[in-house]
Amino acid sequence: MNGYTRRSAFAAFGSALTAGLQWRLLICWVLITLLPTLVVALPVWHVFDSLLAQSVHADTWAQHFDGLMFRDVMSEAQRGSALNGAFVAGLLLTVFLSPFLTGMVIASGRAGRSLGFGGLMQGGGTEYGRMFRLLLISFVPYGLFGFLAQTALNMGDTHADAALLPSEADLGTNLALGAAILCFVLAQSIVESARAQFMVDLGLRSALRALWRGFMQFLRRPFTTLxxxxxxTVMGYALATVIASWRGHTTAAGGGGFVAAFAITQLGVMVVAWMRTARLYALAGVAQPTNARRRRTDFAPAL
Structure with a gap:
């Protein structure tokens, strides 16, 4: 064990919000995620430049979005395979980098303090194998809850086809969509709880055991975990939405506009990194220690 002590939900929530504000970790997150961004952005930039650079309307399009122009450009760009290959390469690189990003957070949590850049790089490399195995195993709960979500959506479509009134059809569709979203949230909370187990137990090596502990944490304390x-998550995405709106209203024309738009985008990346870090710290704060003598649940003792 690394000295983690279980705290109440409110204490874990409060400490996690501040624990996520590790500036070195946020900078590392931004720099590393720039790699898949560049893999996708450079080919897109090249295609757009070849199609639009010689147009007399290029300056106007750079300052104001034009839907007709965008449709024509996308239809022309999709004829080649370069963009498709760039998107696939960017996606694969993101998938293979995600265990390293998570590993940096886990290493920081295990150390119980903010790590330097060298410590974060070393920690990400050390934890990469465990995080990658957990990523592979996490397809099991994602697949299971994905099947349940698809079943709910199919039932909603069946109910909508049999409904006599549009309001009844809309109600069934909305309920099915809500059930599908709930399935995703349940799967994600279990997987995140599994990742948090590595912050709690220094001796934990098995990704399968971590997933089992994350599942048991959800069963014992479902309300706290969720x-x-x-x-x-809501706080993080709310902030990210505000920043995305800010970015959408910022024109990336000219040197100053490009720098401002780039900085706003990276601020959004930092918000996502903070959210991921705070979420793991919070779930680790309420995790069940392996040597605990008393089981704590969200239910009454009689249950």
Missing amino acids: GLYLAI
């Missing part, structure tokens, strides 16, 4: 996951 509450912490949803609270931090």
Whole structure:
């Protein structure tokens, strides 16, 4: 064990919000995620430049979005395979880098303090194998809950086809969509709880055992686990939405506009990194220690 002590949900929530504000970790997250961004952005930039650079309307399009122009450009760009290959390469690189990003957070949590750049790089490399194995195993709960979500959506479509009134059809569709979203949230909270187990137990090596502990944590404390996951996730995406709106209203024309737009985008990346870090710290704060003598649940003792 690394000295983690289980705290109440409110204490874990409060400490996680500040624990996510590790500036070195946020900078590392931004720099590393720039790699798949460049893999996709450079070919897109080249295609757009070849199609639009010689147009007399290029300056106007750079300052104001034109839907007709965008449709024509995308239809022309999709004729080649360069963009498709760039998107696939960027996606694969993101998938293979994600365990390293998570590993940096896990290493920081295990150390119980903010690590330097060297410590973060070393920690990400050390934890990469465990995080990658957990990523592979996580397809099991994602697949299971994905099947349940698809079943709910199919039932909603069946109910909508049999409904006599449009309001009844809309109700069934909305309920099915809500059930599908709930399935995703449940799967994600279990997987995040599994990742948090590595922060709690220094001796934990098995990704399968971590997933099992994350599942048991969800069963024992479902309201606490879901509450912490949803609270931090909603906060993170709310901030990211505000920043995305800010970026959408910022024209990336000229040197100053490009720098401002780039900085706003990276601020959004930092918000996502903070959200992921705070979420893991919060779930680790309420995790069940392996040597605990008393089981704590969200239910009454009689249950």
